[in-house]
Amino acid sequence: xVSVQSTMLPLTTPAPDFALPDPxxxxxxxxxxxxxxxxxxxxxxxxxxxxxxxxxxFGAAATRWIEAGVAVVGINSNDSDSYPDDRPEKMAGQAAExxxxxxxxxxxxxxxxxxxxxxxxxxxxxxxxxxxxxxxxRFDGSTPGNNVPITGDELGAAVDTMLAGEPVTEDQxxxxxxxIKWRPGNEPPRFG
Numbered sequence: 001x002v003s004v005q006s007t008m009l010p011l012t013t014p015a016p017d018f019a020l021p022d023p024x025x026x027x028x029x030x031x032x033x034x035x036x037x038x039x040x041x042x043x044x045x046x047x048x049x050x051x052x053x054x055x056x057x058f059g060a061a062a063t064r065w066i067e068a069g070v071a072v073v074g075i076n077s078n079d080s081d082s083y084p085d086d087r088p089e090k091m092a093g094q095a096a097e098x099x100x101x102x103x104x105x106x107x108x109x110x111x112x113x114x115x116x117x118x119x120x121x122x123x124x125x126x127x128x129x130x131x132x133x134x135x136x137x138r139f140d141g142s143t144p145g146n147n148v149p150i151t152g153d154e155l156g157a158a159v160d161t162m163l164a165g166e167p168v169t170e171d172q173x174x175x176x177x178x179x180i181k182w183r184p185g186n187e188p189p190r191f192g
Contacts, residue, residue: 003050005174006124007117008136015039015131016115020075020105023088028073028103035071036129038162040155043113043123043180044074044104046094047085050177051121053144054152058122059099061152065159072102077113078121078181080106086181110186117188120177126158126168134162137172 019029033039040062044051062072074095078086088106095104107113116125126135135158142148154173161168182188 003176004120004179005176006136006138007119008172008174009117009125009133011133011136011170013133015041015125015127015133016112018075018105018107018112018115020107020112021088022103022105023092028105030131033071033073033103034127034131035066035069037069038129038134038159039071039073039127039131040065040159041116041125041127042072042074043077043116043118043121043125045076045078045083045086045121045178045181046090047078047083048121048178049144054122054139054142054150055098055100057150057152058139059101061156063099063101066102068159068163070159070163074100074102074104075107075112075118076104077107077110077118079110079183079186080108081183083181110180110183113180114188118180119188120175120179122177123175123180124155126155126162128162134158134168135172136175138175141173143176
C-alpha cells in the first residue's frame with residue numbers, strides 16, 4: 001500500500017467539467033449532477049483500505065449533505081485492468097453495501113483525475129454553488145490503524161460553513177490515501 005497526500009488544488013479553482021458513465025453505462029455530466037447549494041466530488045474506489053475505512057460513515061454524511069442540497073458524486077479513476085476489484089461491474093454492489101446514494105462513476109481514461117489533480121483515494125473536492133473550490137482535503141483525521149475515531153468533522157465543517165454562506169477556512173489538511181492506480185504511461189506530472 002503506497003500512501004500519498006492530495007495535491008491541494010488551489011482554492012477558487014472552477015470545477016472541471018466531466019461526462020462519465022456509472023456501472024450501468026449511463027453517462028452523468030457535471031451539469032447534470034451539480035447541486036444548487038454546492039457539489040462534492042470524491043475520488044474513491046472499491047479496494048483502497050483508506051476508502052474502506054471511512055466508506056459507511058462517508059455514505060451516511062453524503063446522504064445528509066444531499067438532503068441539504070449539496071450534490072455528491074464519487075469517481076473511480078483506478079486502472080481496473082490492473083486492479084480488478086475496481087472494475088465497473090463491482091462498483092454498484094460495493095456502493096450499495098456502503099450505503100452510497102450518489103452517482104459512482106468510472107473515469108477509465110483517467111482524464112478527470114488529471115483535470116482535478118486527484119492524487120489519492122479518498123480525495124475530496126468541495127465546490128460552492130458557483131462551482132468554485134472552497135475545500136480540498138481529508139474527511140477527518142482517522143486512517144486505518146491510527147485509532148482516531150471516524151467523525152467526518154473536517155469535511156463536514158466545510159460543508160456546514162459553505163451552506164451557512166460563510167467563507168470556509170483556508171487552513172485545510174491534505175487527504176491521505178492510496179495513490180490513484182494510473183495506467184502505465186498515464187501518470188500525472190508532479191505538482192509542487
